[in-house]
Amino acid sequence: MISKHTTDKLAKAWLWMSAILIILILLSVLGYIFVMGIGAMSVSFLLDMPKNNWREGGIFPAILGSLIVVVVAISFAGPVGVGTAVYLTEFQKEGNVSRIIRISSDALNAVPSIVFGLFGLSLFVFYLKDYTGGPSLLSAGLTLGFMVLPTIIRTSEVAMRSVPYAERMESYGLGASKLQTIRNIVLPGAVPGIATGLILSIGRAVGETAPIIFMVALNPTIPESLFGSGNTLTTQLYYLAMEGISLKVAFGTALTLMLIILILNAITRVFKKRLSRNLRRG
């Protein structure tokens, strides 16, 4: 019979091991990408055009494409998302309308990425072909924008609700209007949280593949406009891996993507620290 003290010690050892195991998994993934991709990395890799069917050269079009697609996505989802959050917290009383909006937002968040791909395909690429240019960076950006909208709504709402009720009351008490209060008190207080949400969404948008896989091709040229087709880091990585074209360029692409995610993650961490410091002061 094992004494309960021994069981206690063994159990605690297992719990520690589970945490260590997870850290090891993280390090393996990051480490592998880093080790395999570092050989390809250089400034010219990032800025050059691909040559010889991606066996040599750089990945600039993909980087540019990812950038454009993310900008389009956030340009749509940012205002709409923050606006919805402002509406839900400042203008709309809790009731059926706000419940439906929230349920829709939550449901949107649950939609699988490939279903977004099908949706984007049928709406933007086919139905709205004349307005979006079919399989274009614009279509891809809008699809991603739809996808990250719930995240922006949720984080912005939390950020706005974190501004203490007392501060709003003080503003009204001094005779300010609702709009003035929102503009001068609530929004500035919510900025760290909203910014965190935006950066989180950028990270998500830049890392998604399935929603845009049907609209973005392995295009070796620089896109001429939003209405033209383009290339993104994620889709390029998928094709390179699937076709087995160049392991070196593939891992270089993966590393580039990973570095972007790590930088965004670090920025988020800084903002979160700023946010909690504000909360403690307020």
Place this chain on the structure above:
Amino acid sequence: MKLFDPEKGVATVLMVFSITSILILSLIMLFILDGGLPLFNKVGITDFLFGDKWIPAKGLFGASQFIIAALLVTFGSVLIAVPLGISCAIFLAEIAPLWAKRIVRPAIELLAGIPSIIYGVFALVVIVNLVKISFSLASGETILAASMVLAIMILPIIISISQDAIESVPRLYKEGSYALGATDWQTIYRVIVPAAGPGIIAGVILAMGRAIGETMAVVLVIGNVERMPTSLVSPGETLTSAILLEMGEAVVQSVHYNALFCLGIVPFVLVLVLSVLSSKLITKSKARFA
């Protein structure tokens, strides 16, 4: 035109913005159904759901092998991730010193932020070979490999929701247990984890939804063979990977095209149902300790 009341004007604009979510959700349902339902003019629902031959050229659209593969992959990933995830959640909630929390929590957030395609590439090179060597197979591209990579991907959800659930268990229960002479571990597995049950299950359900909907990591490592998988170490093809691979060949608005949309309806509906279940459980677990 000057707005008579700027506040009302802003409110109206913002209300339009807010309705956008409802609009988008409706559009998604509309377009997916519009793309998929025409299939059932030509093929019966039972043939689609239970048939096991998927040969577009011959007009055969039995999707059961995709459904089975998706279920196997999902359950496999849950089997791997749940024990590990709950253990880590217990670690963070109950026994981790502050310095350990400062390392593990950000690590989990990072794990959650890694793009699925990168997991796919990693799994393609590392996990697939691991499976191939361990089981002496011709190829490691199997259901098991897909389960393993999905398990890594759903760990963050399970850990963070379980941690929240465990931390919400009232201190009073813990104190009662210690006062009776229980050890830490006895208190954890006899009182705390059972009390956190609904919340933990909610996290697992949400994780299952994520696993069913995942495409990129799965498609690179599952082998993509359109047959019914015979075991965990055989290759397969899930609903999501089938859509991805065949959309390029399908003629727009053809029956094949419709069928692929129908393949998308299945995970869409499943994930929606699982999300609703999960929220209901989370609400129930929060009410328990009010």
Place this chain on the structure above:
Amino acid sequence: MDSKNKIEVKNLNLWYGDKPALKDNNLSVKEKRVTALIGPSGCGKSTFVRCINRMNDLIDGVRITGSVLLDGKNIYDKDVDVVALRKMVGMVFQRPNPFPMSIFDNIAYGPRIHGIKDKDTLRKIVEESLVGAALWDEVSDRLATNALDLSGGQQQRLCIARSLAVKPEVILFDEPCSALDPIATGKIEDLIHELRKKYTIVIVTHNMQQAARVSDYTGFFLLGKLLEFGKTRDIFENPKKKETEDYITGRFG
């Protein structure tokens, strides 16, 4: 007739971080008697009592000096098994805290964690404990139902039964009736009167009448220090310190 000292507290100091909460306390608890601790809120009575079963160990940043002797052995010695200590010294909390389990499982919890698995033994222990806590008649037909469905007073008696199930020698009551109505309170006080035949009891209470009704000895705490201690009758009829008299006559607290 005075019984022997079951517990002796010597020079007990406690700090929460830098803040002192208990200052140089000395007290003896007589075996199989009821000792009450009274005093205004926040003066350290609960903290003091939680030292006796080392529940304060669970709080971060707590520092303790001095000694607490149980049957002559200092419970803060390095070789003391805290788990065994808590089996000997039970505790009933201010708010009833039955586990979210059946009545049976609540009471069987203690014996189970100490290794008792035999179903018949457990059933016997559950019945004995419920009888000892004056709850058996009310719940014997529904042992499988959830303990949270009981009334507040019943839940508290359940918690007492739960403590009895591990066969302690000392039971600590930390303001056990503060969340209960007068009728439930009365039942608990009657129970304590019965329990003192077999157990050494320490009860913290902010209700002076309760202390006067229920206890053999009383200690008065003020600002973390035990100011006066003695037979209950002496304390209430002939308090030696002015602060004690002021508190008892209701001038403060």
